[in-house]
Amino acid sequence: MSAVARVALVGPAHPYKGGGARHTTELAHRLRALGHPTTVESWRAQYPAALYPGRQTIDAPEGEPYPGTRHELAWYRPDGWWRTGRRLARDADLVVLTLFSPVQVPAYLGILAGVRSRRGARTRVVVLCHNVLPHERRAVDVSLVRALLRRVDAVVTHSPEQARLAEGLRGPGRRGVAVAEMPPHLPETGGASEPPPGERRHLLFLGIVRPYKGVDLLLEALAHGAPDDVALTVAGEFWGGTEELEALATRLGIADRVRLRDGYVPAGELPELFASADAVVLPYRTATATQNVWLAHEHGLPVVATRAGTLADHVRGGVDGVLCEPGDAADLARALGEFYAPGEPERLRAGVRPVDAEPYWRAYTGILLEA
Structure with missing residues (x-):
């Protein structure tokens, strides 16, 4: 060349x-x-x-x-x-x-x-x-x-x-x-919204919802690992519809704690969505590369993620997030419980740095x- x-x-x-x-x-x-x-x-x-x-x-x-x-x-x-x-x-x-x-x-x-x-x-x-x-x-x-x-x-x-x-x-x-x-290569969102101090008691999954992304495992982990006052928003396009996940949330007894927001999330709506959460959760069974760790960090949020693909390369366990094994709902539940240990959400948030x-x-x- x-x-x-x-x-x-x-x-x-x-x-x-x-x-x-x-x-x-x-x-x-x-x-x-x-x-x-x-x-x-x-x-x-x-x-x-x-x-x-x-x-x-x-x-x-x-x-x-x-x-x-x-x-x-x-x-x-x-x-x-x-x-x-x-x-x-x-x-x-x-x-x-x-x-x-x-x-x-x-x-x-x-x-x-x-x-x-x-x-x-x-x-x-x-x-x-x-x-x-x-x-x-x-x-x-x-x-x-x-x-x-x-x-x-x-x-x-x-x-x-x-x-x-x-x-x-x-x-x-x-x-x-x-x-x-x-x-x-992050979307231009106009910058992070300044959240109020304290915990939101709220988690966020963002992106296209397909089986390999592991949202079903996240619902199981939410039911068995997170405190029962913690809610979850799943925001993105649901390939195949929301019915199966709605039924799973009902069977697990957490339907009142789960919001399924079907549809592409425009960049201008991201700051408010991130400001409402304590962490972004990426429960992928498999992965190649994703921008969602960096996108969360750009908006000041720690990340709970599996060690699938390159996710673990961008999350510093115990510093700006918590890591767990892919395809393992029990280990994801353990990670959510670890994240919500007293004072831990704010400590991990303080460790977040935007990517250079x-x-x-x-x-x-x-x-x-x-x-």
Whole structure:
């Protein structure tokens, strides 16, 4: 890669919502600030609605939009995939395909075919894996991702565990898998609200609610580990609806202590939501990387989390949070009881420090450009 590289990022950007769009946009800003001419190739239609039951777009951006963004890709226009690849082979030295779901792979294979079809092009293509494979996967997911990873020049993942998974899919003897720790890319919320002193007796789970996130385990732990005056808000999009969790809360006798707030939480509503809680709880069974630890710390909250994925790398047990084992409701109950020991919520809150994003981004962009 030359000292100055023309970079094209293929991934979601506003009006798409959530961490994926924020990451792509922030990465573009960072690369341009380093002197690399950068464009973003985004979507006008990223997923079929049947495959993504939640809300896909939002009206107000959650950070500064990137000016060099095109919205021409559509999941139902294969001809557009190939044309985009042809253009990128002419205009970019490095094409970065940001992989969130195997649903994207057919489009990415089309873009890759377009890049490779231009004779004499020296454009390198890297897959940046937010998830190598889904947490809840099908056989076809493995086949699709394997087909993509074996055709590109390099792969970047966000953890050693994900790198090993990518290496297995690339096949024996295939090198070119790098690890770059996910950097902070938090929504602009207008700053933390100043909470009143004392305990709220209230916990918060924030994010898309899917089985691997372990909210069912959190309800069991709340029933058996937290003091009986502690309440919980689960705020986010419920894939599959709220009925099963409502029924579980009723069976556990805690329905009056649990609020299920279904729907995407806009950035402007986050400060009030965080100010109402003593801690954010992340009861994940499995994880790759998440921004929710840093987001909680940005708003002054300690975190109770499992040791899944990279969560334990960002929570200092006994300093700004409490850690427990993934998939273990009893150990999560123990952690909640430990958190609510007398004086402990305020002591842990005092240990919280916002993350310094700069070192993460310096390392991340360096690894990506060298991949």
